[in-house]
Amino acid sequence: MATAQSRPLLTIGKYAALLGYLSFALFPLYWLLKIAITPDQLIFSEGTQLWPSSLTLDNFRTVLFQTDFLAYFGNSLYVSLGTAAATTLIAAGAGYAFSRFDFGGKRIIIAAMLITQMFPLLMIIAPIYKIVASLGMLNSLTSLIVVYTAFNIPFATFLMQSFFDGIPKDLEEAAMMDGCSRFQALRKVIFPLTLPGLGATLGFVFTAAWSELLFALMLISKNEAMTFPVGLLTFVSKFSVDWGQMMAAGVLALIPSCLFFIFIQRYLVQGLTSGAVKG
Amino acid sequence: MARIELKDVVKRYGSVEVLRDIDLDIEDGEFIVLVGPSGCGKSTLLRMIAGLEPITSGDFLIDGERMNDVRPRDRDIAMVFQSYALYPHMDVARNMGFSMEIRKDPSNERMSRVKQAAETLGLTSLTERLPKALSGGQRQRVAMGRAIIRDPRAFLFDEPLSNLDASLRVEMRLEIARLHQKLGATMIYVTHDQVEALTLADRIVVLNGGDIQQVGSPLDLYERPANKFVAQFIGSPTMNIIPVQGNSNGVKLADGTLLELPHLFGTIDAVELGMRPEHIDVVEVGDLVGVADVVEHLGSDTNLYLQVEGLGPLMVREHGNIPVQPGDRVGLRIQSENIHLFGPDGNALRCPTKEAAA
Ligand SMILES: Nc1ncnc2c1ncn2[C@@H]1O[C@H](COP(=O)(O)OP(=O)(O)O)[C@@H](O)[C@H]1O
Ligand SMILES: [Mg+2]
Numbered sequence: 354m355a356t357a358q359s360r361p362l363l364t365i366g367k368y369a370a371l372l373g374y375l376s377f378a379l380f381p382l383y384w385l386l387k388i389a390i391t392p393d394q395l396i397f398s399e400g401t402q403l404w405p406s407s408l409t410l411d412n413f414r415t416v417l418f419q420t421d422f423l424a425y426f427g428n429s430l431y432v433s434l435g436t437a438a439a440t441t442l443i444a445a446g447a448g449y450a451f452s453r454f455d456f457g458g459k460r461i462i463i464a465a466m467l468i469t470q471m472f473p474l475l476m477i478i479a480p481i482y483k484i485v486a487s488l489g490m491l492n493s494l495t496s497l498i499v500v501y502t503a504f505n506i507p508f509a510t511f512l513m514q515s516f517f518d519g520i521p522k523d524l525e526e527a528a529m530m531d532g533c534s535r536f537q538a539l540r541k542v543i544f545p546l547t548l549p550g551l552g553a554t555l556g557f558v559f560t561a562a563w564s565e566l567l568f569a570l571m572l573i574s575k576n577e578a579m580t581f582p583v584g585l586l587t588f589v590s591k592f593s594v595d596w597g598q599m600m601a602a603g604v605l606a607l608i609p610s611c612l613f614f615i616f617i618q619r620y621l622v623q624g625l626t627s628g629a630v631k632g
Numbered sequence: 633m634a635r636i637e638l639k640d641v642v643k644r645y646g647s648v649e650v651l652r653d654i655d656l657d658i659e660d661g662e663f664i665v666l667v668g669p670s671g672c673g674k675s676t677l678l679r680m681i682a683g684l685e686p687i688t689s690g691d692f693l694i695d696g697e698r699m700n701d702v703r704p705r706d707r708d709i710a711m712v713f714q715s716y717a718l719y720p721h722m723d724v725a726r727n728m729g730f731s732m733e734i735r736k737d738p739s740n741e742r743m744s745r746v747k748q749a750a751e752t753l754g755l756t757s758l759t760e761r762l763p764k765a766l767s768g769g770q771r772q773r774v775a776m777g778r779a780i781i782r783d784p785r786a787f788l789f790d791e792p793l794s795n796l797d798a799s800l801r802v803e804m805r806l807e808i809a810r811l812h813q814k815l816g817a818t819m820i821y822v823t824h825d826q827v828e829a830l831t832l833a834d835r836i837v838v839l840n841g842g843d844i845q846q847v848g849s850p851l852d853l854y855e856r857p858a859n860k861f862v863a864q865f866i867g868s869p870t871m872n873i874i875p876v877q878g879n880s881n882g883v884k885l886a887d888g889t890l891l892e893l894p895h896l897f898g899t900i901d902a903v904e905l906g907m908r909p910e911h912i913d914v915v916e917v918g919d920l921v922g923v924a925d926v927v928e929h930l931g932s933d934t935n936l937y938l939q940v941e942g943l944g945p946l947m948v949r950e951h952g953n954i955p956v957q958p959g960d961r962v963g964l965r966i967q968s969e970n971i972h973l974f975g976p977d978g979n980a981l982r983c984p985t986k987e988a989a990a
Contacts (some may be wrong), residue, residue: 521716526684529704530711531731531778541734545721 382607389413389600396596412601418590421576422602425584429563430609432494434502436562440509443502443556445547448513449539453522466507474504474567482571492575500572501562509554516550517543552617559613563606567599581606634785634818635660636681643676643842650676651842654690658820663812666822667829667865668839674822677839678788681820683707694751694785709781714795716771718763718778725750725759727848728777735782747776753807757911759892769800776966780811786818793828805831826866830854838862860978863906871906871972872946878902883973887942889919893968904979906972909935909949914956918965922946938962 388396389412391405399405416422451459481500490496520543528538566582573579579587583600590600636658643651651673658664666674679685680692682706692700699707710731718727726733726747732742750756753773763771772792779787789808793801809832812819823829829836830850838845838853838861846858850866857863863871876883878900882892885905893900914936922938925945936948936956948964956962973981 358740420724521715521717523713523715524719526682526704527711527713527717527778528730529684530682530709532705532734534703539736542896 355557385600385603388596389604391597393597412597413605416598416601416605420598420602421579421584421587422581422605423460424577424606427581428494428579429581429606432497432501433559433562433609435494435498437559439502440505440558441513441554443506444513445551447506447510448515449517449543451510451514452517453525466510469504470507478567478571481568485572489606490572492573492578494578494580496572497562497565497569497580498503500568501558501565502567505558505561509558512554512557513547513550516547517552520546556613556617561609563610572583635696636786636818636820637691637693637696638681639691639693641677641680642688643673643680643685643691644688649842651680653870654844656837656844656847658818661818662815663819663832663834664837665829665833665835666837666839667824667826668845669865670824672839673842674824674839675790676792678711678820678822682709682711684790698900708785709788710782710784710786712775712779712790712792714791716763716775716795718771718774720763723760723762724755724766724774724777724783726824727763727774728748728759728781730778731782745781746777748780752780753777755919768796769804772796772800772804776808776811780815786820789819789821791823792821794823803826806882826868830866836866837902840865840867854914856971856980857906858980860906860974860980861906863972863974863980867908869909869947869949870877871904871908872912873904873974874943874946876902876905876973877891878973883942887920887940891919891966891968891971893971895969900973900981901975902973903976904974905945905968906974908970909947910951911967911970912946913965913967914948914950914954915963915965918963920946920964920966922948922964924956924960924962929953936962938964940964 387403387405390408390410391399392407392409392411395407413452450456451463468485485491485496485500488496490499499570524542524546525535525538529535533541564582565580568585569580570586573583576587585599585602588595588602636656638654638656641651641654642649642839654677656664666677668674676685681686683699683702687700691698694707719730722730728749729742729746732745746759747756750759753776754854755770755777758766758770758774763774766774772795776894792808793804796804803830808821812832821828821832835847835849837847838855840861845865846853846862848856851986853862853866857866860873864873875886876891878884880899881894882890882896883900883902883905884890891905918939920943922936922940924936924938926935926937928935928937931953934950934952934954934956936950937945938948940946946964975981
C-alpha cells in the first residue's frame, strides 16, 4: 500500500527534476531567440522581461540580406562538412586497425595521440600560424579543414575504436567462413553495424568544427573567407554591439547543428539498442 | 566430403606453446569430438583448421592437399560459433543465405536452399525475423542453418550448445546427431562436456595442456583409457583412483587387502588402481567394508559416497534402488576384470592377460 501511494509522488518528483534541468539548460537558447525577435528600440527598455511587448523579424531580414552572414554561413558549412568527412574517414580506418590488429608501435601511437590531447591549444597557436603562413595557406578554408582534422583525429579515433570494440570479432570471422574476404566482411557486416558510431563521430566533429573560433580567428583575416564564429564578431563594432542582429545570426547558426542531429539521431538511438543483439 | 590430416602441428603465441605435435587423421564423414578442460587448446585447434588462426608449424591437409596458407573462404569449411555470431542487421533468411549471396549463386536457388534449411530446422515461420527477436535455441538453429545451407567439405562446431539450458541442449544434441547421419559430412566438434563427446562422436580426441592424450572411440576411452587423465575425464561419475602396491598375483591396497587379479599374467608394477563407481558391487561379504557418508537415490541408480578405513573415500554406483542409509556399513566387491592399473608415470599398464598369453 505504502509503495502504491508513494509512486505518484515519486513520478512527480522525477518530472519536476527533469523540468528543472531542462529549463536550466535551455534558458540561454530561449534568451537568444527572445532577443533576436525583440525590436531594436525595446532591447534596452525591456531587456530583462521574459517576453517583449512586440515582436519583429527585422533582425533576421537584416542579417540575411544586408550583411555577409550567408557567405560566412556557407564557409562554415564547407569547413565543418569537410572536417567531419575527412576526420571520420581517417578515424574509422585508424579505429578499426587499433581494434582488430596488433602491430608494432601500436602502443606508442596511442600514447602519442593521448599526449596531443593534453596540450592547451593556446600553446600551439603560434607554431601552427607559422606553418600555415609559410605554406602560403593563410586565409584559405582548406587550411582550416586540415588543422581541424588534425586536432579532431585522436579523439575521433578513440571513439571509433570503442565502437569497433563493441562489435564481436566472431562476426567478421563468421563472415570470412561464409566466404568473405576481410574487406568484404568489413563492408557487408562491420560497416552496417558501425553506422551509429560513424553518425556519432560525424556529429561530434561537425559540431566542434562549426563552433571553433580560435584558429579561425588566427588563420583567417579576409572577410570573404571568414567562418561564422569569426563573422559573428563583425557585429561588434567599435562603438556598439548590435545585439538583435547578433542573436538572430546565432539562432540561424543553430539550424545546421539541429538538422544534423535530427538526421543522425536514429542511428544514435539504434546504437544504444543494438548492444542487446550481440551474436 | 573431406579427409582432414594434421601432421606435427604446433601452435605458439609468442614463446608460449599452446599446442604440441598434434597428429590427427580424420576420415571422410567421420564425427570427431575434441574434448578437454577449459584452456587446453580445443578452440585454437579448431580455428587453425578453419583458417582463422595461423599454424605455427606442421602440415594441415584436406584431401591430401596442403592448406596451411589457404584463406578461410577458400577452404570450403563451415563453422558454428559458440556465440552463434549471427549478423544482427540481417533477417534469418539472409543470415542463412549469406554464404550463397557472397558466392553470387542465383537467387532462386538461394531462396529454395534457405527454405529447405528452414524446414529442416523448424524455422519456417521465423525467416523474416532479426536475430534479436529470437530465443537462444532459435538463434542456435539459425547458426546451424547458416552452416548447412551450402555443402561444405567439413563442419566445425565450437561448443555450440554451451549457451543453452539443459533440456534444449539434449534436444539440439540429437538434432546434430541426426544432421550428421543425414549429411554424412566430416564434422569436428569441440566441447568440454564429456556426455556430448560420448554420445556424438565416432572418435574422441582428448586434449590436455596442449597435448593429445588419447584418440579413440567412446567405448575405447571408457574401457581402455590410456592414462589417469583420460580415465578421470571420461565417464561419469568420475573413476575412483587409489594407491596400490603391485605384486606377482595381484595388487595390495593401502589397508593391506590383497586384490587378486587371476586373469593377469606376470608381475604387476602398478602404483595406482582405478575403479569406476559402476564396477564396485555392494555385497554381504566382499573385499572391503565401507561406511556410507552420503546416499543419493536417483531412481534408476543409487550413488553411495563411502569412507573405507585405511583407504579413504570411494564412490559406488549401484543399479536400481538399494536400501542403504547414511551411516550404514556395506560390504564392497571390486569387479577385478574391470579395473584399471596405472604405472608411476600415470600411464595405463597393459598387462598381458592369460588368454592372450595362451
Ligand atoms: N590470442 C591469444 N594469445 C595468447 N594466448 C592465447 C590466445 N588465444 C588463446 N590463447 C591461449 O591458448 C590456450 C588455449 O586456448 P583455447 O584454445 O581457447 O582453449 P579452449 O578452447 O580449450 O578452452 C589458453 O591457455 C589461452 O590462454
Ligand atoms: Mg574454447
